[in-house]
Amino acid sequence: MKQPTICPKFEKAISLLSQRWTTLVIYQLLLGPQRFNEIQTSIGISGKVLSDRLKELENQGVVKREVIPETPVIIKYSLTEKGQSMEPILKTIENWSQTWIKLESELSSN
Amino acid sequence: MKQPTICPKFEKAISLLSQRWTTLVIYQLLLGPQRFNEIQTSIGISGKVLSDRLKELENQGVVKREVIPETPVIIKYSLTEKGQSMEPILKTIENWSQTWIKLESELSSN
DNA sequence: TATACTTACTTACATAAAGTAACGTGGTGA
């Protein structure tokens, strides 16, 4: 590793977003507040890593964790304002993917 | 891992972009065609991983590798049309980061 | 009271990815 010459804010954003699963977790939460198991089963992440990611995203102020003392207790994860503000990023990626990504099943003549 | 329920094209795009370094390599190449060592020193990636990423990006049709038989030989990496088309994604992330990312040095009152 | 069940994790261990540093290759120049 040498010394990078890139804007540190951009770099920090990238290092967040390019952690495996982070983007998908945020994408999922853009659909609305969700519980641990909902996120887990809908994106197919392991419990261990989801736990790590949610903690990190909470630390970064992207995700909010709420304990609802019902019976049984419900833990609800949702996006903060900062998290919501990432929607354009996800939408841009989504748009791009629709135009440019070819799936295995479509790769015939390239 | 359970079964995910997300658009496969979007997922494939995410799995590309959320590989460590991929985004930074593309970002760097958006500044113009560059040689191996230029990329390496400007983003601070190890030669081994850069080599892997460039191969993968070439396979995905994002990066083009050109051998220029000068003296000594020059290997020039540049973005294909598909690679160039990712610029909006990077710009969106850059904009977001300027507004929302706080650096260590700025974290006093949060 | 004991047993079993649920959600939301955590822990222990195995595999995969990334980092580091040394080496290989093809060509130049001294």
Add this chain to the structure above:
DNA sequence: TCACCACGTTACTTTATGTAAGTAAGTATA
């Protein structure tokens, strides 16, 4: 011939992720 440079590759270590079993708090059931 020896040293040097660009562009990698290889061998080995460290870190991240996956898998499966376990824990804790609360209920319901017998």
